[in-house]
Amino acid sequence: MFITVFFLEKSEKYDPRDVERLHQDDNWVESYLVWRHNVVDEALKMLDESFQWRKELAVNDLSESSIPRWLLELGGIYLHGYDKEGNKLFWIRVKYHIKDQKTIMDKKKLIAFWLERYAKRENGKPITVMFDMSETGLNSIDMDFVRFIINCFKVYYPKYLSKIVIFDMPWIMNAAFKIVKSWLGPEAVSLLKFTSKNEIQEYVSVEYLPPHMGGTINPTESASKADESEKVDSKMKTFKKPLSVFKGPLLHISPAEELYFGSVESGEKKTLIVLTNVTKNIVAFKVKTKQKLKAIGKGVSSVDHKLCHVHPHFK
Numbered sequence: 001m002f003i004t005v006f007f008l009e010k011s012e013k014y015d016p017r018d019v020e021r022l023h024q025d026d027n028w029v030e031s032y033l034v035w036r037h038n039v040v041d042e043a044l045k046m047l048d049e050s051f052q053w054r055k056e057l058a059v060n061d062l063s064e065s066s067i068p069r070w071l072l073e074l075g076g077i078y079l080h081g082y083d084k085e086g087n088k089l090f091w092i093r094v095k096y097h098i099k100d101q102k103t104i105m106d107k108k109k110l111i112a113f114w115l116e117r118y119a120k121r122e123n124g125k126p127i128t129v130m131f132d133m134s135e136t137g138l139n140s141i142d143m144d145f146v147r148f149i150i151n152c153f154k155v156y157y158p159k160y161l162s163k164i165v166i167f168d169m170p171w172i173m174n175a176a177f178k179i180v181k182s183w184l185g186p187e188a189v190s191l192l193k194f195t196s197k198n199e200i201q202e203y204v205s206v207e208y209l210p211p212h213m214g215g216t217i218n219p220t221e222s223a224s225k226a227d228e229s230e231k232v233d234s235k236m237k238t239f240k241k242p243l244s245v246f247k248g249p250l251l252h253i254s255p256a257e258e259l260y261f262g263s264v265e266s267g268e269k270k271t272l273i274v275l276t277n278v279t280k281n282i283v284a285f286k287v288k289t290k291q292k293l294k295a296i297g298k299g300v301s302s303v304d305h306k307l308c309h310v311h312p313h314f315k
Helices: 002-013 016-024 026-035 040-056 069-073 104-122 143-156 171-184 219-224 226-235
Strands: 077-082 088-093 127-132 161-167 192-195 251-254 274-277 283-286 300-302 307-310
Touching: 002 040, 016 026, 016 040, 026 040, 040 143, 069 104, 077 104, 088 104, 104 143, 143 171
Parallel strands: 088 127, 127 161, 161 192
Antiparallel strands: 077 088, 251 274, 283 307, 300 307
16 A cells, blocks of 8 residues: 555655565554554555655665764763663763754764664664753754654654653753643653652663763763674673563562573573662572572672672662
């Protein structure tokens, strides 16, 4: 139907690689249909807009060489870490964005570069956008750029948005965000989470936060090493996306049900289980395994290879 309605009339406006993928990737088609509540006409209009955008930005050809090196290393836009639900974090440090027509296209390409890379590797797994608005002034307000980011999730990459965490938004931005809410629509507004330094760890663990949020991660290093971390992620499936979290009165455990050590072909022998102490005291727990377990890591000690402790400063 897509070919009948659009492709014959607008073939010059689409990248042939996208059209070919449309025939082969049912999940891609489904993402547009589900996002438009299975209304075919609406999904087709969305596909048409998305395909034209992809060709205009040459999305299929974007690479690190397409982006100025200074912009990649600035630490303003990058993928790094996970929220407490296991969703990948997409960081946007607003203070580094100054409205400038000379660089706006490169910044849009950088957004598209990261989202396209993530989409091809993860194929539909949700992403959490971290709008870090600390130290942001009026000169950083660029409503065109904000609308571009929103459209990426509303039109170009449907079903990917888990939530948008707004950190430390200055009061002078209140009027601007009323407009942003109207762009998001009533369904997506519920995905906005406004937070401060005292609340940010409700969404993201300290290990993935920069110093000004109470963490230790260097944003510039995170941005420059993002490609390396993405390669690691492709190997460590459990670390990348915990399936569930068991929330007990003493510990939160992720994943909740089972650990995945990779396929026999990959030879992966490591995996990750995250234990979060939600009390103010030291918590002791036992691990039953078929082989001896050695607990390694900060705040976790081994007594007899089965009895371990988690200290409260990891809360």
